[in-house]
Amino acid sequence: MSETQEGYAIVVHGGVGSPRDYDDGCERAAGRAVEELAISADALEAAMAAVAEMEDDGRFNAGTGSVLCLDGATVEMDASIMDTRGRLGAVACVQGIKNPVLLARAVADTPHWLLAGDGANRFAAAIGHPLHHEISEHQRAAHDKLRRALAGSVPAMPGVDNKAFLRFWNYHNPADLPPSAACDTVGAVVRGPDGHFAVACSTGGSAPSLLGRVGDTPIIGAGFYAGPHGAVAATGIGEHIVRHLLASRVYGWIEDGMPLEQALKRGIDLFDPSISVGLIAVTKTEAAFQANRDMPRARIVKA
Ligand code: ASP
Secondary structure, X not given: OOOOOXXXXXXXXXXXXXXXXXXXXXXXXXXXXXXXHHHHXXXXXXXXHHHHHHHOOOOOOOHHHOOOOXXXXXXXXXXXXXXXXXXXXXXXXXXXXXXXXXHHHHHOOOOOOEEEHHHHHHHHHHOOOOEOOOOOHHXXXXXXXXXXXXXXXXXXXXXXXXXXXXXXXOOOOHHHXXXXXXXXXXXXXXXXXXXXXXXXXXXXXXXXXXXXXXXXXXXXXXXXXXXXXXXXXXXXXXXXXXXXXXXXXXHHHHHOOOOHHHHHHHHHOOXXXXXXXXXXXXXXXOEEEEEOOOOOEEEEEEO
16 A cells, blocks of 8 residues: 555546436445555556446446447447556447456557457457456346337337337438437546546447447547546537537646636536536546536545
């Protein structure tokens, strides 16, 4: 354990639109980050420990709790990490991986920053990353709920009987899909005792999603960003978040000296209220979260 541990700040979220009942999972994750800081004093290790804890929780849409794609069988996950020591790694559309956030960290040790799909899965196999193929009751129940919603009044696919949509899991034209019914990405931002910043994020994507869909979570400057002035993570419908390069814009306002609460509010206000979006961030002096829906979260600050 480090003898020299000083002030730190940790903020964790469990996805905008998720119930606050899941706050306990975020608190446990933030606690894991504190434990990790006590061991390594490394902001990135702490952020990853928090996210891996939520990936293993089973209730969040990340890791073992990830939502199923429209085919009702496939889980595709994205994750990312970044810190002010220069580490940057991400994975997109990975399958059967227990902790995508740890795989994203491993990518940071390759010459690349982002690996996707089959190549990322093979990389996981090559480094012996633990696998996870089980589909839980929680995941099935979430998919059944979505299936019922799709079979309702909203056309799942133009010209196709909704009841048959399971056979049509990649659409010619997905424009008529209803707005995302499930978000619940997880994320953590940390200011370490040495003043370094880190961010880690992980998601099963937003549902309903076509196979191959990638949101904002593994895209630098959209779902996440860390720099010498702080670290930012976003949650919400990735298709909208990427259009605003949300994490990078919020980081820019922080860099310009805007108070953190104001910068987060300005970020949320970029979006129409019908679009779920949430943000967490830490700076040299502040640690905050904001969202336009319920968002499970936890914050631990030690002066
Ligand atoms: N941003 C994630 C995505 O679009 C979903 C979420 O934050 O809940 O993949």
